[in-house]
Amino acid sequence: MSSHHAALAHHFDSLEQQREASTFGMWVFLVTEIMFFGGLFTAYVIYRTAYPAAFAAASNSLLLPAGFINTLVLICSSLTMAMAVRSAQIDKRKAIVVYLLLTMLLGAVFLGIKAYEYRTEWVEHHYPGVNFEFEGPDPQHAEMFFSIYFCMTGLHALHMIIGMSILAVLLVQSWRGRFSSQYHNPLECMGLYWHFVDIVWIFLLPLLYLFGANLHHGG
Numbered sequence: 001m002s003s004h005h006a007a008l009a010h011h012f013d014s015l016e017q018q019r020e021a022s023t024f025g026m027w028v029f030l031v032t033e034i035m036f037f038g039g040l041f042t043a044y045v046i047y048r049t050a051y052p053a054a055f056a057a058a059s060n061s062l063l064l065p066a067g068f069i070n071t072l073v074l075i076c077s078s079l080t081m082a083m084a085v086r087s088a089q090i091d092k093r094k095a096i097v098v099y100l101l102l103t104m105l106l107g108a109v110f111l112g113i114k115a116y117e118y119r120t121e122w123v124e125h126h127y128p129g130v131n132f133e134f135e136g137p138d139p140q141h142a143e144m145f146f147s148i149y150f151c152m153t154g155l156h157a158l159h160m161i162i163g164m165s166i167l168a169v170l171l172v173q174s175w176r177g178r179f180s181s182q183y184h185n186p187l188e189c190m191g192l193y194w195h196f197v198d199i200v201w202i203f204l205l206p207l208l209y210l211f212g213a214n215l216h217h218g219g
Contacts, residue, residue, distance in 0.1 A: 019185045026189040030196050037200055044148050044207060051144070057136030058145035059208060061126070063117050067209040070113050074198040077106035081194045088184035096174040096187070100167055103194070107164045114157055121146070149208055156204060159197045166190055
């Protein structure tokens with residue numbers, strides 16, 4: 001039975017108990033991540049309220065189409081991640097591998113588009129520092145916007161890279177037949193993490209790309 005399953009750790013009585021503990025642990029971790037990103041969101045809102053014109057102009061210089069495309073890419077990746085978990089639940093090993101590969105591919109597309117955005121900001125000298133240039137109003141506080149922008153999107157991209165590294169491990173394990181309807185909790189926990197990262201981006205899109213642009217046009 002499940003108590004003799006090879007994936008059962010010695011300090012758990014059953015796979016179900018192990019699953020509940022690991023899922024709870026993942027939720028606790030995600031709560032700490034929410035507090036981490038929440039501090040950055042709060043800082044952005046405070047400074048955006050203090051310097052609306054500069055933040056609006058800086059936001060309006062971002063590549064909005066790239067932001068929208070990346071949003072669609074991440075939504076699709078959440079779907080493929082969910083399908084990977086579902087495939088494990090119904091014992092379709094090959095489907096798990098396919099959906100994990102698709103999830104990683106979509107993650108790579110996201111990072112590629114983000115790298116293109118970063119290159120554009122580099123060419124336009126929008127990186128904070130001694131070479132920073134901005135033709136809009138209040139360049140000093142526009143530089144503050146870009147500091148927060150690169151901090152938030154850079155940390156998000158780092159979470160994506162970490163997630164893709166874990167997906168690569170799960171992909172190998174899936175290929176070797178480690179996961180089944182009886183045991184697939186690592187995929188479920190990874191799914192929670194991946195959906196969280198996607199949700200963070202869905203909040204970043206309006207904060208960084210849309211709200212500032214709307215304020216810019218409205219002003």
